[in-house]
Amino acid sequence: MAEISRVDSPRRSPRANRSNRGPVITLLAVVALAVVLVGLNVTTSAQTATSSPAAAPAATQVPPSAVALPPPPDPQQALPPDPQQAPPPDLQQAPPAAPQEVAYAGRTSGNEATIAIALRDGQVAAYLCDGREVESWLQGSIADGRLTAQGARDASATGVVEGNAIFGTVSVNGQQWPYSAQLASSPAGLYEGNATANGVSNRIGWIVLQDGSQVGIWNRNGIRKPAPLLDPESLSDLTIDGARLDPQRVAGDTKVVGGPPA
């Protein structure tokens, strides 16, 4: 092409060489940045992994229901002295089947909504909420590390317990989102409050995430709006529309579906 053809003479090799190395340097810079970021992530999550069992020992050391191999250390005992035993046991084989009160909190993968899952004695109460207008209460069960839950209007959730997290899919209002929820130590978890004010039923659901932030919806007889701030530490009463609302922490066996119509 006449408009761009030219000759790279060998005499101009210093510049030519430099411009030839440029793309390689760019590639290496990209790889280096990626490696640094992955390293930061791995270091950060390693810290989280070692600190979370201490925050919620009851939840991370659940006895396996049926394991043929040598059993892991008895969760009732104090931590074994051997540091090799200190990391969380392999929870692939240890679904929370024992009478444990556990809560998980997380988000859908596209950050469409937050989700909180409360477990107790194999029973599940869950809540999905975007803090503005999308919410769904779900009730179900967990067995062999597999979670299923249903809610009103064909809402449903499935999940698999893996390590300190539940991964799965939730369907609400015809939309389907993958989610992940991490083991949450109190006050993180799921909260609910009900009150009738002036003959109108009010229901508020709150998800308190591990970082302390909270997402909630106030459903006033089907009209949804962001929830007022909850104090998850004191669970002090709130006043809505002149009526007192007593927030409660939701456990796995709390009945959250099948009450008054949403």
Added chain:
Amino acid sequence: MAFSRTQPTVAIHRPPDSIAAMILLPVAVGAAVAVALGVYGRLHEPTGIAINIAGFSGAQAVKAWLTTGAFLLAGVQLISALAMWGKLPGPRSIPTLHRWSGRFAVLLTVPVLVHCLYALGFQPATPRVLIHSLLGCFFFGAFTTKMLLLTRRGLPTWLIPLIGGVVFSALVGLWLTSSLWFFTTVGVTL
């Protein structure tokens, strides 16, 4: 021509075999990068969380804005490339602008790549997410191919614009399936 520092396109007559051989390795490496990213994203257990940047509401917002930055720089890439190849008038510094806007654009996408693959993984759940996952892997493979091709001399003149256009299109697709989606569903929020 004014653009003495543009792409080194040398008028050397090479047999087609030799050109194919020159192209083969960069394309193979790029394909390997794309496949490796996809396999990692599929096999690696998504952590759901990753480090965040202060000042933003969440990782999704950070990624939406980083990708938007890269998307705007990609516009600079397209215009400067047209000038480099004589389709638009431009100053002598156009190749420098092209190189550096490209470098910044791709560096902006790296934190997004890391977060996507580390925290979320390759997801086929919905068409948007599937297309985004495929395009993301493809983009970094195509970018690798382009960088490696730039080190070669005597390539056909259409090749660099072609691979540049491919990289550009992939980035636009990524922006449409992530940032635009985020801004229209979650809102234009920091």
